[in-house]
Every structure is written in structure tokens, then in C-alpha cells.
Amino acid sequence: MTMSSANKTFKKDTCTFLVILGGGESGVGTAILAKQKGYKVFVSDLGKMADKNKEVLEENNIDWEEQQHSEEKIFQADLVMKSPGIPEDAPLVNKLRGKGIKVISEIEFASEFTNAQIIGITGSNGKTTTTSLTNFILKNAGLKVGMAGNIGQSFAKQVADNVADTFVLELSSFQLDGIENFRPHIAVMTNITPDHLDRYNHRLEEYIASKFRITKNQTEEDFFIYDADNEIIEKWLNEFPIKSRKLPFSLQKEVENGACIKDDEIQITIDNNKFNMPTNTLSLEGKHNAKNAMAAATVAQLLRIRKETIRESLENFQGVEHRLEKVLKINNVQYINDSKATNVNATYYALESMEAETVWIVGGVDKGNEYSELLSLVNEKVKAIVCLGIDNSRIQNAFSNCVDIIVETQSMEEAVKEAYKLAERGDAVLLSPACASFDLFKNYEDRGRQFKEAVRNL
Template identity: 60%
Template sequence: MAGERLVILGAGESGVGAAYLAKQQGYDVFVSDFGVIADKYKAQLEEWNIRFEEKQHTESEILLAVEVIKSPGIPEKAAIVKALRAKGTPVISEIEFAGRYTKACIIGITGSNGKTTTSSLTYHILKNAGLNVGLAGNIGKSFAYQVATESYDHYVLELSSFMLDDMYKFKVNIAVLLNITPDHLDRYDYKLQNYADSKFRITQNQTATDYFIYCADDAETLKGMEQRTFEAQLLPFSIQKTLPLGAYLNGEELTINTPNNHFEMTITKLALQGKHNIYNSMASGIVSKVLELRNGDIRESMGNFRNVPHRLEHVADIAGIRFINDSKATNVNSTWYALEGMPNEKVVLILGGVDKGNDYNELTSLIKSKVKAIVCMGTENARIHEAFSDDVKTIVNTASAKEAVAAAYKLATKGDTVLLSPACASFDLFKNYEDRGDQFKQAVMEL
């Protein structure tokens, strides 16, 4: 409400966007970041005349808030969050806040793996089909900032579990859950059940006019569904079985049936190849048919889409060695998908970073069959050595992207692939996974 104190914790993309929207709505806005605020965000806050602090959280200022918008990166165990919870102050996400000020149709996409690719592909299809659509969430400009400055009819939102945790009344019209595999368990008391519960929050508040699109081949998703009832219309996708509604494979044909529409496309014509990308394309395709887009437009967009940087991105071929940047693989399952999609059996794999409670056993069979050497890139590599020393003859330690690339180049020979797919978070040596991927690409280009 106008004049009331609204505090934003964290001054990254999402926090600064929320601050702008809150200011626009007449709140007394205060932004607090325990770390250093990036210059570009400081400049924006100053330009908008929004008060802020960095390198501290001043409790006397923050506890005056009627409501607090928290950055997804701040855990519940942070002292300031505990103080707010004790006082009973509502703590919400930027998505929850921004959702109050838009009547757009919301397509929300979550899952342990494939979120960014599926969100980007869905946005690409909708935009090319002529829809007035925005892309936000974990990707692009903040949702709140776009709500404040644009008037989109549709939004494609990439939603992480951390965002979903702080969403209560927000409703997703078309919800997509790609998969549930162990990730971020350090934030969920190391319980997969807690993490799965978080993912299923994407379906909360849905009604009979909404849709829930999910993978019928994913064991954890099916387990979670058995414990819940759904108001929304269910549209599953599978590459293992034929389905009356949803998406499935009919030989080489990707087939989609929604209550009012039918779509087919040969999988060899998809821009995104590999088993995991068939799932991603199915999910995007179902969204497109729910929105009743023309088949020709969907086929064209699915055929000409270019994947996002840092996700299985081809960097260069040097001396017959292929270099692939999959820096976005911040968990074991992402690395599993990357290895599973490698065409040859001679991979030099660059692994390591901040281990979030990883179970490396999932990778053992692929490491045995496809990996000739492992280059560790991180400050703590002991668990990688423990996991794979019996399966891989050569495991070396490095402490920078440049060192890792040089070591991998030395270990690889003509016809091999050097794959950066770390299975870990990046913040031991890098600002984020983009910085890690960019440093890797630069090092490759300097060979």
C-alpha cells in the first residue's frame, strides 16, 4: 500500500526490478544487500531515487517493513530471515510480488534440468508465432521490471525451487514440471522429499481452466503426483509409452494431442537433439498447442531454435579436438545428460566446483564407458577422486579455467571431446556459471 515500508533483500536482477515496481506502486522502498552491489544496479537505484545499503543488513530498518521481498539466493537460515520470521513479517519472492500487478497468461517452467532450454524454446515459439510475450524468472530481465515497464499478454517464467518456496497466492496458468532429480539438497535438509514438495508448488492455486504438463517417465514426479490431487487439466509427455493426451513418440514422429489439437514433427528435424532435448521439445510443443498456435509456426521454430550459451555449447575444434561448454551443468544429473549425449567414447571431462551434496554414483557407468580422463577444476576435489579413481586412469587437479583447458588439451588427442560439465556450483573460483563458461571459452580460444 502507498507509503508503507517494503524491504527488498538482495540487489541483483530480481531485487532491483522488484524495487522499481514497488516504487512505482507508491511504497517506501528500502533495498538491503549483505554483499557488494554491482555498479550497474547501484546506478539504477540511485537514478530511481531508491534508498539502499550494501555489505550489511540493518535490522532496525528492515524490521519496519510490512512485507519483504527476498532474493532466491538467500537461504532461510540467514539471520535476517530468521528475525523476520520471528516477527511474523511476510517474506515473498519477486515473482509473487510482480504477479499482483499483471493479468497476463503465465507459463511457468520448473524442473531440476532443462528449465532454461525449455523456457527459451517456448518463448522462441510463442514470439515467432506473433504472441505479445515476455521471458523472465531465472532468465533475462526481471519479471517485476517487465511488469512495471511492459504490457505483455503472456509471460514465460523459468522458476527455480527457491523462487517457488516464496510463492503463495501466485497462479501459473500453464505449469510445466520437467523432472525431479537431487539438486540443491543443502537447502532442503538433504531430503529429496522437501525439494520435490518445493517443485510441486508450481501447481498451487491452479483451477480447472489451467494446465499441468509433466514427464510421465520421471519416477520422482509420478511419486509426488500420487500424494496430491490436481485441479488443472493434466497433459503428460513420454518417450517410453503412447499417451491418449499429451506428447509421445510414434517411431521417429513426435506426436502431441491436446483436447482440441493435434501436432506431429519428425524428431530428426528438431534443432535440439539428444534424448533430454526431445523431452524439452515435447513440453514446449504441448504449451504451444494449448495456446492453439499453428502447426507450421511451431515446426519452423522448433527447427531453427539456437540453444542458450553455456548449455552444451560448441566452442571450437582445435587440432581435431572438440571443445564443449556445458558450464550450466551445476548438478550431477545435468552432467549425466551431457555425457549421455556425447557421440564418442573419448571424452576428457572437466568436473568440480562447490559440491552441493552430490551423489557421483549416478555417473559411474557413463564415466567408465565414455571418459578417458578427468580434469578437476575447483578448490576441493577430494570427493571426485574418491568417486572415480577406480574407473579413470588419469585424474588431475587444476585451480583455474586456463589451467583446466591447458591440462585437458594435453590429455586429449585428435577425435576426442573436451567437455566442461562441472556437476557443481561455480562460486569457489567464479562469479557464476556464466563467468565460468566465459573463462573456459576464452582459454580455449587462447590455445
């Protein structure tokens, strides 16, 4: 399925001046694509831009500014693409909309200039692993595939370079907020749990609605793959029916069309076309990864990938950096980097998968976390907690009654050294923060890499 060019709306004859707010990966990629398509382009970044991005803009003769927004020039725009990091209700964005200037996302803009088949993957947790795994299967099948969105190189830049016939896009709620006509042929929703509520007026229903924008333009010809065990998703689908064909996956119940676990096998059925493989041959461990595998394999089934290719891919996939990544074993203690766990639900999956007694490194910028759902797992699996953050009071209050040892630290090096002292042979040390990273680190990647470096320096 491809979108016909008749549906494309952002053409040179209708929009000649594109302003891009944000000079990061998505902004620079959009600038290159827009210049290629004949737009007049201006990139404006309120912060300081990376030197490499400024060099790319200069090489392409694209006008830019940093550390300011020149509103007089910006308000001349026919169309604005904003970085997903800029809130929807930022004062400048509100002013633009007040003047009737359309504000969209990179995903929306770039999708107008490709007829490639699009697979869009969203969810509160698991979307990076599912996107990477889907990409891995399709590449192993010999497809000309591009991976983009919230991962990899900019979608717009890849469209400009014409690198793919199929795109696998990891989509955050922030990116989906800026779509109007974007239509993935296959949409995947890994799950929905409360996250980023500070961007959605602390209203869960606004966050859910944002996620479900992925289905907004789908038709009966398209597919929606989703977690049927997730009550939030099921409730929304009952209240707001979608047009696309639903293919659920579940660990808890059998499904007629979709994916489930039966007799210790993944079983996928789509119109009498069946796929199965034993769960114990999956390379990724944990129940959550069984779900990620089911979602990715369902996509591959829809695209008629050879069953043997799907099985081999699921057996050999090595996972993504910062997601339950085994770093080193020291004195028979396994150190695990799960820095990408920036919310409670992600950490729930991590703790659930732990089989050894665990020293848990947790903390950071608390997004209004509800830690109570972790209590039973912490009680069962965690022998000591190492807090890593500027303010650890909520973590201490939540777990002081079920864990005897709670240590406060203010740097990754200190946290890893304390965990080393507390761990005994056969234990695991797990970094799974359940929080954002911005108090002590640039981002979760920086946090994860500092953890790995500190472990290697023990």
C-alpha cells in the first residue's frame, strides 16, 4: 500500500517558505528535504546548535540562526515544522497558530514526499526494541528498509536520499501530535501506561488520544497491531472504533486473528496463514520481549516474509543499547544497563525479568511516578537499593519498609561503586532508573554509557 500523490498537500506551489524550529537531527533533515523540493528554508534554534549541524546547513546554503527566535522572520512562514522537543503549547507555537500558520512535525512533512510503505510503531514502552527488531527482520529478508523517527537518522533526510521502499518508524506521542495526513499502512501500539503527563496537562486521556493519532488516517486497507492485554488500549478501542483491521497480540488469551502464546509457542494467525515458534528460542528474555517479538513477527507476516527468516531473526536479534543490556560479569555478578527505563512501567518489566537477587540503581527526575505497583517485585527480588538522583525522597518513602539497605549517591561512579560493595556472588546489579535523566545526565544514553564506563572501571 502506498499513498497516492493526490493526497500530498505540502507542495512548492502552495507553500514556498518553510520555517523549522529546532536545529537538531529532525530539523536539519527536514531542511535538506525541503531545500531539495524547492522550498525557501529558515532554521531557528533557541539553543545552541551542534557544529556538525551548522556545517550541513552551510553546505546546503540554508539560512539559520541559533540562541534566538527572530519572530518577525518566523511569522512570514507559509508552514512551520517544529522539533518534537518543543511543547505544543509553547508561546511561539501558540502565536503561530493564532496567525493561522500551520505547525507540523517532521513525520508529517517527510511522509508527503515518499511513496514508500510505512510501518509506524508507538507505545509507552517497548517501541524502540520492537522497531529495531522489525527493521532487523525486514533487512534479513532483503527488503530495502529505512529505520527512523525517534531512532536512527532523520526520516526526512532518508526520504531526501531515497534510501528505502519501506520505512519502520518509531513514533513518540510528541511526533504524533504534529500529524494531519500521515497514514502508516501498518500501525503498532506496544502498550500505553502513564508517561509524559507533564506535557499533557497531567491528563492521561490527552496522552492516550495523542498515541491513538497513529490510527487517525488509516482506512480499512490498513492494519493496527496492538497489545490486547493492555486495559487502556482495549477501553479506548471500545469507545472510539477505528477503521483499520485489528490484529491483537496477547500473553493471556487466545486470539483468532493475531498473535498469542499457546503450548509455550508464539502462534500468529492472519487469514489462515499461520506462524509458530517456541518461546524458549527467542534471543530476548522476559514476558515484555515476548510481546515485542509477537508484534514484530506479525508485521513480518503481513509483509509475507519467509517464516524461516522470521524465526532466525527472532533467535539472533541482540537487542538495543540501554535496554536490559548485559554489560559485564564481575566476581560472578551480572551488571545490566536498562537506562532506557525512564518510567515505572519499563522498570516493572526489568524487575520482572530478573532471576537473581538484585541490587537496583534507581532515580532521576521523577515524572510524578506511582511506585506502589513495583512493591511486590521489589519485595521479592531486590536486596538493596542505590538511589541516583538529586532528590531521592520519594523513592526512600516508597521502599524503606520492604528493603533494608537504601544508599544515596550523587554520581554514576559513586552509584556503581556502592552497588559493587553490596552485591555478592550470583547477584545482579540493575540500572533501571524509572525516571528521566536530566538532573545529572544529558539524556538516558549518556546515563547508560556512564554506567557501562563505571562498571568497566571497577
